[in-house]
Amino acid sequence: MASMLSLLVPTHRSAGTIERTLRAAMAQRYRPLEICLYDEASDDGTREIVAPLLDQATARGIDVDFQTSEENSGPVRAxxxxxxxxxxxxxxxxxxxxxxRPDYAERMMAATEGAEAAGRALVFSSAELEIDGRRVIKYAADAAILDPLEFSLGIFLRRYSLxxxxxxxETAAARRIFDRHMAIDNPLGFDYLTYPYGNDVGFLSELGVEGGGVEVLGERLVTLVLSRRSMTxxxxxTHLWQFRWQYTWSFYRVWxxxxxxxxxxxxxxxxxAERRLALCQLMLHRGPGWFAPRRLLQAFGAVADYLRLDYERRPRSLEEHRALVEELRA
Structure with a gap:
């Protein structure tokens, strides 16, 4: 029997965008499919939009789990x-x-057969961005099995979506790893539960370790929409350098x-990561010794790293990316 895929859809005051998102989820042809929608404290009509759509999903043979809470516990707990x-x-x-994309679930679940046989817990796709209605292509569309360093560094260098x-x-692995990336201790005291900038990259990097790699599909199966209410x-x-610092700290603690x-x-x-943290702390004017000579040198090093390694600035082939990882291993 085929494995079930559960689509986890958390909402909070999402009336402006949720119908399009949910209709795309309902358009998935793969079965067995479950939509788990959890809404916290929406007072903008989100639930009134969602409820009839989920009834339609049930009629299409999709399993539905619709839960609500009047408490706003914050994004990560939700x-x-x-x-x-x-x-x-x-x-x-x-x-x-x-x-x-309508074939997202079919394509991703087809790849789980090889992933399961190898013990891998993560299948990944590429994406396109939508910014104010404009389509933007920025991520590599590699088709490969990546080792954990190739994958994690690829996210850090903006080759892959974060x-x-x-x-x-794999659900059991995701549950096991997720809690390690909720409230993240950090020297600047940023609240990852309220501002979850970076919880995802630690979570994805550690999932990549399960089974020793990641099955990456060379297709853009998701449109990442930077809506007006987008957290990104x-x-x-509002928090540009805090955002960058938190993401970098999440990489640093895993690495x-x-x-x-x-x-x-x-x-x-x-x-x-240390060099980039120094640059972020310089811009934030925060952290122990943020203006010390050693930290300044590290910050300049981070700028040099960006000029040499950033994928958006200098796209590399997959072979070149792998050669870079081998250089780091040497």
């Missing part, structure tokens, strides 16, 4: 609820403004753990 209610062997977060909707994950858009407009476990190349990845 994401956890559908993750732990999902009945599917595989699952994916679908944010309330993003749009799945968005969880681009992946489907808010962060980049440091890999370094302590003796993973080849992890120490050099951690140093990449």
């Amino acid at each position: 994401w956890r609820v559908p993750l732990h209610r999902a009945r599917g062997e595989w699952c994916a977060f679908v944010w309330a403004d993003d749009v799945l 968005n969880q909707v681009n992946g489907i994950y 858009r808010f962060a980049m407009g 440091r753990r890999w370094q302590q476990q003796g993973v080849p190349g992890a120490a050099r990845l951690a140093r990449l």
